[in-house]
Amino acid sequence: MSDALLLQLEIDQLNARYAAVLDERRFDEWPEFFLPDAKYTVQARENFDRKLPLALIALESQGMMKDRVYGITQTIYHGPYYTRHVVSPALVQEDEEGGRIRAQANYAVFRTRPGDASEVYNVGRYIDEIVRTPAGLKLASRTCVYDSEMVLNSLIYPI
Amino acid sequence: MSDALLLQLEIDQLNARYAAVLDERRFDEWPEFFLPDAKYTVQARENFDRKLPLALIALESQGMMKDRVYGITQTIYHGPYYTRHVVSPALVQEDEEGGRIRAQANYAVFRTRPGDASEVYNVGRYIDEIVRTPAGLKLASRTCVYDSEMVLNSLIYPI
Amino acid sequence: MSDALLLQLEIDQLNARYAAVLDERRFDEWPEFFLPDAKYTVQARENFDRKLPLALIALESQGMMKDRVYGITQTIYHGPYYTRHVVSPALVQEDEEGGRIRAQANYAVFRTRPGDASEVYNVGRYIDEIVRTPAGLKLASRTCVYDSEMVLNSLIYPI
Numbered sequence: 001m002s003d004a005l006l007l008q009l010e011i012d013q014l015n016a017r018y019a020a021v022l023d024e025r026r027f028d029e030w031p032e033f034f035l036p037d038a039k040y041t042v043q044a045r046e047n048f049d050r051k052l053p054l055a056l057i058a059l060e061s062q063g064m065m066k067d068r069v070y071g072i073t074q075t076i077y078h079g080p081y082y083t084r085h086v087v088s089p090a091l092v093q094e095d096e097e098g099g100r101i102r103a104q105a106n107y108a109v110f111r112t113r114p115g116d117a118s119e120v121y122n123v124g125r126y127i128d129e130i131v132r133t134p135a136g137l138k139l140a141s142r143t144c145v146y147d148s149e150m151v152l153n154s155l156i157y158p159i
Numbered sequence: 160m161s162d163a164l165l166l167q168l169e170i171d172q173l174n175a176r177y178a179a180v181l182d183e184r185r186f187d188e189w190p191e192f193f194l195p196d197a198k199y200t201v202q203a204r205e206n207f208d209r210k211l212p213l214a215l216i217a218l219e220s221q222g223m224m225k226d227r228v229y230g231i232t233q234t235i236y237h238g239p240y241y242t243r244h245v246v247s248p249a250l251v252q253e254d255e256e257g258g259r260i261r262a263q264a265n266y267a268v269f270r271t272r273p274g275d276a277s278e279v280y281n282v283g284r285y286i287d288e289i290v291r292t293p294a295g296l297k298l299a300s301r302t303c304v305y306d307s308e309m310v311l312n313s314l315i316y317p318i
Numbered sequence: 319m320s321d322a323l324l325l326q327l328e329i330d331q332l333n334a335r336y337a338a339v340l341d342e343r344r345f346d347e348w349p350e351f352f353l354p355d356a357k358y359t360v361q362a363r364e365n366f367d368r369k370l371p372l373a374l375i376a377l378e379s380q381g382m383m384k385d386r387v388y389g390i391t392q393t394i395y396h397g398p399y400y401t402r403h404v405v406s407p408a409l410v411q412e413d414e415e416g417g418r419i420r421a422q423a424n425y426a427v428f429r430t431r432p433g434d435a436s437e438v439y440n441v442g443r444y445i446d447e448i449v450r451t452p453a454g455l456k457l458a459s460r461t462c463v464y465d466s467e468m469v470l471n472s473l474i475y476p477i
Binding site for chain 3: 161164167168204245246247248249250251263264265266267279281282283284306307308309
C-alpha cells in the first residue's frame with residue numbers, strides 16, 4: 001500500500017510542476033510533460049460522458065503541442081490573462097494496465113484579466129495515463145474534462 | 160512521524176474518492192464511505208461556532224443516507240447541476256481517541272448549471288471522525304461546516 | 319526520492335495548519351508559523367515579476383506580525399468576513415540552499431461576508447523559504463504573490 005501512496009505523491013508533484021509551468025507562462029516547457037506520441041484533449045463533460053468525439057482542443061502528439069505553444073506565444077491575437085490552477089490531491093486508480101498508471105485529479109482554474117478581479121474560469125478533472133520513464137513520470141494522455149458548458153470567452157492557454 | 164504522514168495520504172485518497180463519487184453522480188456509492196451508524200451533517204459556520212443545533216442536513220445513519228440518495232435520484236424535483244469538489248490536503252489531528260482518527264480538510268465546491276458558467280457554490284471544511292476497518296478507512300462522522308451564509312438556491316446533492 | 323516526497327507531505331501539513339489558523343480566526347497563533355526574523359510579504363504578481371519593491375503588506379519580523387495581529391483584532395475598523403483557503407499540494411524545489419527548503423503552493427482564498435454568497439477573493443501562490451527547527455518546520459519567509467490586480471475592498475487578514 002505504501003507504494004501506492006508514494007505514487008500519489010509523485011503524481012501530486014507532477015501536477016504541481018505542470019500548474020507552475022502554465023501559471024508562470026513558461027509555455028515552452030509544457031510539451032515536456034508528455035511522451036512524444038501523447039494525446040492532450042480538452043473536452044466538455046457533456047461530450048465526454050456521452051462518448052461524443054467533439055473536443056475544444058485535441059492534440060495528438062508532442063509536435064502538435066509545440067505548434068500550439070508557438071501559436072499562443074507568437075501568432076494568436078488575444079487579450080492577455082493570468083491563470084491560476086488549484087488542483088486536488090490525485091486519485092490513483094488501482095488497475096494499472098500495461099505499465100500505464102491511471103490517475104485523475106479535480107482542478108479549478110481561475111482567470112485574472114488586467115485590472116479585473118479573479119474569477120472562476122474552468123473547473124473539471126484531469127484524466128491521465130502516466131508512464132514511468134528514465135526522465136520521470138510522463139503523461140501518455142491527459143484529458144481535461146470540464147464542467148463549464150459556457151467557456152468564458154475563448155480558451156487560449158492549455159488547462 | 161512517517162506513519163502520521165502516510166495517514167494524511169490515505170485520508171487524501173479517501174477525500175479524492177469521495178469527491179469523485181459525488182462529482183460523477185455515482186450517488187449510490189456515497190453511503191459506502193460511512194459506517195452504518197455514522198452521522199452526516201451540513202451546517203452553517205455561524206451555527207457550528209455557537210454550538211447551535213440547527214443544520215441544513217442532518218443524517219444519523221447510513222440508512223438515512225440511502226434514503227437521501229433515493230430522494231435525490233428518484234423523487235426530488237430540482238434543476239440539474241454539476242458539482243466539482245476541490246479539496247486541500249487533509250489536516251490530521253494528533254489526538255486520536257479510542258481508535259478514531261480526527262481530520263479536517265478545506266473544500267470548495269463549484270456548481271455548473273446547464274448552459275451557464277461555473278460558480279463558487281459552497282466553501283468550508285470537512286470535520287471528520289474516521290475509523291480504520293477491514294474494508295479501509297470509513298467515516299464515523301463528517302460535518303461539512305460551510306462559510307456561505309446564503310446557500311445558492313437549494314442544496315440538493317451532498318457536499 | 320522518498321525523503322523528498324515525505325518533505326512534500328510535511329509542507330502540506332504546514333500549509334493545512336496555517337490555513338486552519340487563519341480561517342478559524344485564531345490570529346494570535348499565526349506569527350508562530352514564522353522564525354523571529356522572518357519576512358511576510360503580500361505582493362501583486364505584476365510587481366513581483368518585474369522585481370518592483372511595492373507590496374501590499376511587507377512585514378520584516380515576527381514582532382511586526384504580532385503588531386499586525388493586534389491591529390486586526392483590536393484596532394482596525396473593518397467589515398467582518400470569513401476566509402477559506404484551498405491550497406494545492408506543495409511543489410518542493412530541488413535546490414535546497416544552506417539548510418533552507420524552498421517550496422511553493424498555489425492557493426485560492428474565498429471570502430464570505432455576512433448574508434452574502436462566497437466569492438473568489440485572492441488567488442496566487444505562496445513562495446516559501448522553510449527551515450527545520452526543533453519545533454518543526456518554520457517559515458523563514460513567505461511571499462504571497464497574487465494574480466488579482468484589483469483586490470476586492472481592502473485586504474485585512476493575512477493570506
